[in-house]
Amino acid sequence: GQSLEQPSEVTAVEGAIVQINCTYQTSGFYGLSWYQQHDGGAPTFLSYNALDGLEETGRFSSFLSRSDSYGYLLLQELQMKDSASYFCAGDLSGKLIFGQGTELSVKP
Amino acid sequence: DAGVTQSPTHLIKTRGQQVTLRCSPISGHKSVSWYQQVLGQGPQFIFQYYEKEERGRGNFPDRFSARQFPNYSSELNVNALLLGDSALYLCASSFSGGGETQYFGPGTRLLVL
Numbered sequence: 346g347q348s349l350e351q352p353s354e355v356t357a358v359e360g361a362i363v364q365i366n367c368t369y370q371t372s373g374f375y376g377l378s379w380y381q382q383h384d385g386g387a388p389t390f391l392s393y394n395a396l397d398g399l400e401e402t403g404r405f406s407s408f409l410s411r412s413d414s415y416g417y418l419l420l421q422e423l424q425m426k427d428s429a430s431y432f433c434a435g436d437l438s439g440k441l442i443f444g445q446g447t448e449l450s451v452k453p
Numbered sequence: 454d455a456g457v458t459q460s461p462t463h464l465i466k467t468r469g470q471q472v473t474l475r476c477s478p479i480s481g482h483k484s485v486s487w488y489q490q491v492l493g494q495g496p497q498f499i500f501q502y503y504e505k506e507e508r509g510r511g512n513f514p515d516r517f518s519a520r521q522f523p524n525y526s527s528e529l530n531v532n533a534l535l536l537g538d539s540a541l542y543l544c545a546s547s548f549s550g551g552g553e554t555q556y557f558g559p560g561t562r563l564l565v566l
Contacts, residue, residue, distance in 0.1 A: 375551065375552035376552060378554065378555075380557075385562075386559070387543065387557045387558060387559045387560050388496065388543070388557045389557070390554055390555070390556055390557075393553070393554050395552065432495050432496075434495075436551075436552060436553075438509075438550075438551040438552065439484060439486065439501050439503070439508060439509060439547070439550035439551040439552075439555075440486070440498045440501060440509045440511070441486070441488070441496070441498060441545075441555060442498070443495030443496050443497070444495055445494060445495050446494070446495050
């Protein structure tokens, strides 16, 4: 089957760096996306890795290694507003397969 | 430019009823996908439409159906509602639907009593 695994929760302090890992068991992914979702809100797009390597967008970076079926989201200079759920999602030609989400708690 | 819009924002129905949810994609986007998100889980793919044709269907019963209109807006219909259909229903749009970013709307929160 197709599945993506990520930690259920992560806690970090304001100003720190945190990495959220995502491993997957599937083939044929066009790419790996990351979304942020605050309680009750819509998933907000953060990044999309179509190729192996690192993509950087401001405080957020994302990495993909297809040979290792692995990716991660790196959040730097954490802020309280970064407390949210983060989802990795594999793109199967337009069909997104989501992980169960990682709840990030940022403490002062 | 406006993002993806969905209506209604909230809906309360009783078991056995039918519901229609609506979605308007970002201007210029031709693909719309529907997802169901139950509390505490990641979104689950229901349907994808591109140029008014169904391109993909997830593992949902036939009670779920959808269509896309010439202006690329879309409707999701759910018949014979069950308590387990209570969820956040999300619509996502993209230009062509494959290998590119999908942008989500705010969702419709459906409660079935």
